[in-house]
Amino acid sequence: MDVNQSPRVGVLLREWRRRRRLSQLDLALLADTSTRHLSCVETGRSRPSRTMVLRLADALDVPLRERNTLLLAADYAPAYRESGLDDAGMAQIRAALDMMLTAHEPYPAVVVDRWWNVVTGNGAMSVLMAGIPPQVLVPQPNVFRLTLHPDGLATRLANAGEVRALMLERLLRQVQATGDAQLRALYEEVRRYPVPAEQETAPAGGPAARPGPIQVPLRIRTPSGELSMFSTMATFGAPADVTLSELAIELFYPLDEFTAEALRAAAAGP
Numbered sequence: 001m002d003v004n005q006s007p008r009v010g011v012l013l014r015e016w017r018r019r020r021r022l023s024q025l026d027l028a029l030l031a032d033t034s035t036r037h038l039s040c041v042e043t044g045r046s047r048p049s050r051t052m053v054l055r056l057a058d059a060l061d062v063p064l065r066e067r068n069t070l071l072l073a074a075d076y077a078p079a080y081r082e083s084g085l086d087d088a089g090m091a092q093i094r095a096a097l098d099m100m101l102t103a104h105e106p107y108p109a110v111v112v113d114r115w116w117n118v119v120t121g122n123g124a125m126s127v128l129m130a131g132i133p134p135q136v137l138v139p140q141p142n143v144f145r146l147t148l149h150p151d152g153l154a155t156r157l158a159n160a161g162e163v164r165a166l167m168l169e170r171l172l173r174q175v176q177a178t179g180d181a182q183l184r185a186l187y188e189e190v191r192r193y194p195v196p197a198e199q200e201t202a203p204a205g206g207p208a209a210r211p212g213p214i215q216v217p218l219r220i221r222t223p224s225g226e227l228s229m230f231s232t233m234a235t236f237g238a239p240a241d242v243t244l245s246e247l248a249i250e251l252f253y254p255l256d257e258f259t260a261e262a263l264r265a266a267a268a269g270p
Helices: 009-019 025-031 035-043 050-059 066-071 090-102 121-131 143-148 162-177 181-191 257-268
Strands: 108-112 118-121 218-222 225-234 248-254
Touching: 009 035, 009 050, 009 066, 025 035, 035 050, 050 066, 066 121, 066 181, 090 108, 090 118, 090 248, 108 121, 121 218, 121 257, 143 162, 162 181, 225 257, 248 257
Parallel strands: none
Antiparallel strands: 108 118, 108 248, 218 225, 225 248
């Protein structure tokens, strides 16, 4: 490998350690190695074994894609494959996703990748996607663009200011945890979206500000009335494939019986 083209593994490991706010001693204890050896690795005086690279990556909770990057920087072959979701070997994964999405109807559900791009969704997602113009959907639908763009879902949110503040906070936290350049670009894009004056509210209040189990529900104005929903995220356990490790399923649930009935009625059709 040409070290002039790719960062040394020690430099990358040090970046991940600082991102996780760990000292060399902290990381050495987690990875069952010595601070002296770790220091030599970070400064390039020692080349870590393949096993040591993976052990340090595991201790640092480095995503699979970046673990491959660390291995390549140390002159080792990647440990994790990256399959297309349409590959034959992913057939059972596609079947599981289809089953989860279908079983969740009449409530909305969507599958996203690591950059929050929409991979697929169920029919009930039409409740959230209704009226969103084509220009917001290119180059591909993205959860943050769909929700925060002034021509997107934001125009129908009864608590758009609170949702915006919460989503930007979460995205920034993910950027800081991963150092991902594409996520950083997405954050810089969506935080600059113009915000109507009526949406410029303070960050979401605590539980005392609004009774209920969810601090910031998704409150959507529809012709049927205001729908109130919350969501939960599901991921695959112990993935060995980069693509699979980066998929997440967001499942939306009604927060009140009016919303539940409205979603059931929408699924039943006219």
